[in-house]
Amino acid sequence: MSFRNDFMWGAASAAYQVEGAFNEDGKGLNIWDYYSSLKGKIAHNENGNVACDHYHRYKEDVALMKEMGLKFYRFSISWTRILPDGIGEINEKGVLFYNNLIDELIKNGIEPVITLFHWDYPLSLHRKGGWMNDESPLWFENYAKICTELFSDRVKYFITMNEPQVFLGTGYKEGKFAPFVKLPDGEIIKMGHNILLSHGRAVKAIRENAKGDVKIGFSPTGPCVEPKDEREKELEKARFLSFDFDEGNYVFSNSWWSDPVILGDYPDKAYQLFGNILKDVIKKGDFEIISQPLDFYGVNIYETKPYSVKGDYLSNTYIGSPRNAMDWPVCENALYYSAKFLYDRYKLPIIITENGMPCHDWVHLDGKVHDESRIDFVHRYLNGLKRAAEEGVDVMGYFYWSVMDNFEWSSGYDRRFGLIFVDYRTGERTVKESALWYKKVIESNGEIL
Secondary structure, three states: OOOOOOOEEEEEOOHHHHOOOOOOOOOOOEHHHHHOOOOOOOHHHOOOOOOOOHHHHHHHHHHHHHHOOOOEEEEEOOHHHHOOOOOOOOOHHHHHHHHHHHHHHHHOOOEEEEEEEOOOOEHHHHOOOHHHOOOHHHHHHHHHHHHHHHHOOOOOEEEEEEOHHHHHHHHHHOOOOOOOOOOOHHHHHHHHHHHHHHHHHHHHHHHHHOOOOOEEEEEOEOOOEOOOOOOHHHHHHHHHHHHOOOOOOHHHOOHHHHHHHHHOOOOHHHHHHHHHHHHHHOOOOHHHHHOOOOOOEEEEOOOOEOOOEEOOEEOOOOOOOOEOOOOOEOOOOHHHHHHHHHHHHHOOOEEEEEEOOOEOOOOOOOOOOOOHHHHHHHHHHHHHHHHHHHOOOOEEEEEEEOOEOOOOHHHOOOOEOOOEEEOOOOOOEEEOHHHHHHHHHHHOOOOOO
């Protein structure tokens, strides 16, 4: 049994990680442009100023995508390439780049999927308070409206934002990502609520201004808990833990973000832990805005969550357990349990908007990149996704992360996730063996798995 006939096979990227051209053709600065320049924040003091130079090499990259057999390409818009200050005048040269990219994709038989926000917040708006400013949902709504008017005549699929857990939790609570600050819970919760309002206003703006039929979702990161075994009591325990949280990890949880968006309110646990804060943050009518109807649930998954700690190991690891180049555990059931539990709770078709493996890749003496471990990883994970589909989960698509090696945030360029190898010194691209294998998977619609 294969995946559904209209299954969305693709790969993904993000603007700051691949585009480069950080200050060309009228583009304004974002927080990653600015804060990556501060020494000690990024491995080797690297930055995304040039990255993969996708801005200048997009035609070459699209040609490689076609060669690899991709049907869909998920990319993000750089907010400040369209609106240099986040609001105000539109930068026509930035618009031209995305128009050219979209047209090139369509010409090569690849359908574009746009993510409006993948972490590169406008520096000008950050200095106005960013997500803390109660006008931030209006700023994002305006940006979404403009992108819809510009691109929806050719683009059907829109994603509002990528991994709010990470850009808020890691950027503003833990201080590990731009803008590298550590804020108290009161401010984190207020910012999170404005992010949710921004999402809802963007969905509304896309619906109201679309020039054609559109499908809208968002892409939290949503690993669920893998149960100890498949006895009913263990399954229910894993399901419960997949949506539970405490004072320390609420911002990284599934239910903190997805319950308001899809079920129309924060989970009860949120009020138990932070009732006084939420009382001051939530205004009448907020959830009507936040819970705008969605067409799919995008989710980024790389591993499972552990259900317990066993001595020095989490329950999804063991002594000598396989790990990737980010030191994340290889959890071959991650897509199965996450898709299953998320679909059961939220009842929306699932798109795996990111999944992939960082490896220690290099070009071998024969001129090829032999990345058999990546092939094995993706094969195992797709087996789990296929099992979920066969058991009734409505799985719409799978996007490998990432289409090419790129700037991996605070890890710099050491971690290689791509299907295409990038020599950052020269910009030369080499299609990896995993890309050729993935092409066969796509051609068979998963039958060869």
